[in-house]
Amino acid sequence: MKLPARPLARAALLIFVGATCATLVLKEVHRASVAKAGPTGAAVPSAATTPGTRVVVTYFHTTVRCISCIRIEDTTTASISEAFAREIAEGRLEWRVVNTDEPSNTHFVGDYGLYTKSVIVSDQRDGREIRWKNLDQVWHLLDDPAAFRTYVEREVRAFLESA
Numbered sequence: 001m002k003l004p005a006r007p008l009a010r011a012a013l014l015i016f017v018g019a020t021c022a023t024l025v026l027k028e029v030h031r032a033s034v035a036k037a038g039p040t041g042a043a044v045p046s047a048a049t050t051p052g053t054r055v056v057v058t059y060f061h062t063t064v065r066c067i068s069c070i071r072i073e074d075t076t077t078a079s080i081s082e083a084f085a086r087e088i089a090e091g092r093l094e095w096r097v098v099n100t101d102e103p104s105n106t107h108f109v110g111d112y113g114l115y116t117k118s119v120i121v122s123d124q125r126d127g128r129e130i131r132w133k134n135l136d137q138v139w140h141l142l143d144d145p146a147a148f149r150t151y152v153e154r155e156v157r158a159f160l161e162s163a
Helices: 005-037 067-083 085-090 107-112 145-162
Strands: 053-061 093-099 118-125 128-134
Touching: 053 067, 053 145, 067 085, 067 093, 067 145, 085 093, 118 145
Parallel strands: 053 093
Antiparallel strands: 053 118, 118 128
16 A cells, blocks of 8 residues: 655654754753853852952853854853863853843843844953953854854953953
């Protein structure tokens, strides 16, 4: 007996879409748990608990993310955690990932003029932000991981040196 091709193709497509959605949800749940723990697995200090001078690097994203958005987060995480492990341990640098779709984080869209997923470097002193910069070139350098990392590291280092 020959089964019609159209219903089989539709069923296969539905199964594929369902599996893809489930995979994305599981990855987002995992990323959220990693983000809460910080890149080294330690709790990320907040501005309220860590007074003094420090540089904060934040990747801002929404709940729905494409492959490029996830690559920006992954490459930035690797760059920051590898190049600045000592600064993170000393508390001079903080890396965090923030979902701007969460109600408590929506203000960041206006604070930084965010219109897409972004990496922001911020100079903070005694809980106050002194200056910040949107590393908007991460989108242009996405297909060149070495240049991407060099760019992020150079910008973060400049902030650390002037802090």
